[in-house]
Amino acid sequence: MIELEGIEKTYTRGEVVTRVLQGLSFEVEAGEYVAIMGASGTGKSTLMNILGCLDKPTAGHYRLDGTDMVQLEDEALSELRNHKIGFVFQQFHLLQRTTARKNVLLPLIYAEDYPENAEEMAEAALEMVGLHDRIDYRPNQLSGGQQQRVAIARALITNPAVLLADEPTGNLDRRSGAEVMAIFQQLHADGRTVILVTHDLELAEHAERVIVLEDGQIAEDRPVAKPRDAEHELATLTSVQEVDE
């Protein structure tokens, strides 16, 4: 479903030329759960932006569901992002001035047709991430973990082909992070394609495949023999916490 072929990305700032991605090629099948791992500054986010059609590679080809996005104009890329891609960011990126419901609805505004049952769709999406009782809360009335779950609901509402998450637990405590990881695993179990970007091996091993980036190249691309079980970790954390209390 995702095919990358010789992807390069070079930033030129004045005299300084930074070759961030140096010829990446890999494929991701529909329904896979892949972690892209690497130290800070190795180009994970850069790759993520390309996968999310937010940015074009300097060279190479990237086919998403058969379309080569490198050929597309800005408008078509916007449509592609709207249909096919769900983003989850480290900083949540919620609109502060409005409710969880309205935040989740946001991608539908930019869809071809605004669905008649948009409100119910938003409620269903929020329910799926366990926020059925927080539908009309504003972001500042929610914890970090809850905010990130609103963001996940927002990413899912257009029923995208791929869910892209860049360090989604980076701003969260362990427990909230585990909750988010559990949701991703559930989504994967439901057949959704998930790509998780992280610098943390422990997090990466929740996926069933890990691609390790080093110096702008793929150092390793291996399956995870026994992925970690976020649900189980969450249960452990909860019991520890209960003991603490």
Place this chain on the structure above:
Amino acid sequence: MRLFHVAGEGWEALWANKLRTCFMMAGTLVGIAALTVIMTIGKGTERQVMRRVENFGPRAMMLVAGGGRATGPPDAQITTLTLADMEAIREQIPGLEIVTPQAWATRAQLTRGSAQTRATLWGVEPEWHAAWDWYVADGEGITDEDVATMARVCVIGSSVKRELFGDEDPIGERLYVNKVSLTVTGVLEPRGSAGTGGGDFDNRILLPITTAMRRVLNVDHIGAVRMITTDARRMPEQAEAITGLMRRRHGIRPPAEDDFRINSPLAVAEVVRGTSRTLSILLMVLAALSLFVGGVVLMNILLISVAERTPEIGLRRALGAKRGDIFTQFLTESLSVTFLGMVLGSGLGAGVALAIRQLTSLPVILSWEPFAVGIAFALLVGLFFGVQPARRAARLHPVEALR
């Protein structure tokens, strides 16, 4: 539908930042209010001009004794305007349909038995009626025979009739002017208070000009010459020719001041417009300044807002917003603000106009035109000052914006 939703995002931002919205709106509001007041006064003034010109006669000119530029009655001190001047105009100025003299006295004492009143006295020729398009409602007007025989007759205005005769029929009755007994032969159609000075037009008495000059006033000069041109477009040229003729006849060399003046519809209009001009100019400056400064403020607040909301813009782009959607959203903010300002400003302007009507004598007419002009200006300001911030927002690169 999509447009509606995208515009809705702009409205939401305005609603969420009400104070900011007020600042963005203030200039347009004040500017449109000032524009509305200008236009209501302008419309009132123009209607007054039309009425005054209509009363003066659209094709009429008056050569009036006494210099200066003002309209109004002749200067009683000036005795240099004569029937010979009038004859000279008749003979030498082409394109005049009517040239008719008017001798004049202000506040002439009229008596009938114990009843008394004061009225403006005019000695006229029969053509006076045609020259003013003002005829008798009862009886007869001044005739050639009256003038030729210096007849002791008069035609009275409806106010004089009311004062001296009440409900009686005045035709054939007598009254006294300066101890001269006159028989009333006619009553003029009522005209109401329509003069450039706003006085009662019907408080007048007409005499044959010979009777007035020899028997009643005992003067050799006249107060004015009324002229009707065949073609209103020739008026400026004719006025100039008359001025030249009169200066020659009266031996006046500029810069010496003229002892006469020529009133025309243009001069009448000028006087009426003069009263509201200063206020209109002040308001015009206020409107232009408010709209411009307000527009600049609007633009800068929007630019700041674009900078502040850069991550939001990046997020929207990531979620599938096209450049056009972002552009629309910010332009919606700008246009909505100016439209809101326009609506409130129109209301404020109408209120101020009504207050002006209550408190001053300035003519004010409310109508839909200021609203239409307001819409045009709101659109203009909203577009002119909104396009740049909207373009800047739309051009942000999604990745840069999200960082």
